[in-house]
Amino acid sequence: MEDRLTFLGTGDAMGVPRVYCDCLVCTEARETGMNRRLRSSVLVEGDGEEFIIDCGPDWRFMMERLGKRKVRDMLITHAHFDHIGGLPEWSDACRWLGEKGRLYAPAEVLEQIVRQYPWLPRQMEMTAVDDGAALCGWAITCWKVNHGKNGFSYAYRFRKGNYHWAYNSDSINLSPGEKEPLQGLDLLVLGTSFVHETAPFETRSVYDMREAAELLSEVKPRQTIYTHMSHDVDVREALPLPEGVRIAKAGMTVPLHK
Known part of the structure; x- marks a missing residue:
């Protein structure tokens, strides 16, 4: 199996459509589904193995779409509900299958997860990745990144051979130190919740596409895919994307090799 990345969900914390919203994007998402977005998550496959990054509340629906009955390995970026809300269902699946899952995250994220779901360790092995990890043959490093008013998240860098x-x-609003691990990438998957977010900066938590373009001009990845998009993003429109950038769509598969 070649190394590849599949987008399972590409939405922000609330997904698209919003329950309360009748905007053009949410209306289209209900009617034809081009803008329908589950909470952000990806599947990584390679070396005959696989793992999922983040396990939000749409995890069960994602698994049904994939036709999968189990997953063994899960890597988590941070302990917000849109990234861990599916863990109880995964835990229940592990219990009924009689197979312990393997959950990977930085130590402080694991601690937060166990505080919220104290029964999870009965059904899964928890491994801290602060000093690195390896999954599907990828050497993995993590670092803490600014998540604005929502505190912090973690980003992951993956290396296999000469592909990063x-x-x-x-x-x-990443600091110079937080940007440094983004240098020299063949692919960057970056969250951009809005095309241009107008809310006061101190209330915000994720890059918009205008700010992301500035970041990309600094770190210069070979290609970039935007994910974690709100109902501000309409995939039917011509979006202001820099060269080498595209929008993630559910089911989209990307090869992870040169």
């Missing part, structure tokens, strides 16, 4: 990619779904 990173997953950074929830961040804003």
Whole structure:
């Protein structure tokens, strides 16, 4: 099996459509589904193995779409509900299958998860990745990133041979030190919740596409895919994307090799 990345969900914390909203994007998402977005998550496959990054409340529906009955390995970016809300269902699946899951995250994220779901360790092995990890043959490193008013998240950098990619779904206003691991990438998966967010900066938590373009001009990845998008983003429109950038769509598969 070649190394590849599949987008399972590409939405922000509330997904699209919003329950309360009748905007053009939410209306289209209900009617034809081009803008319908589950909470952000990806499947990584390679070396005959696989793992999922983040397990939000749409995890069960994602698994049904994939036709999968189990997953063994899960890597978590941070302990917000849109990234861990599916863990109780995964835990229940592990219990009924009689197979312990393997959950990977930085130590402080694992601690937050156990505080919220104290029964999870009965059904899964928890491994801290602060000093690195390896899944599907990828050497993985993580670092804390600014998540604005929502505190912090973690980003992950993956290396196999001469291919380097990173997953950074929830961040804003990165410091020079937080940007450094984004240098020299073949692929960057970056969260951009809005095309241009007008809310006061101190209330925000994720890059918009205008700010993301500035970040990309600094770190210069070979290609970039935007994810974690709100109902502000209409995939039917011509979006202001820099060269080498595209929008993630559910089911989209990307090869992870040169």
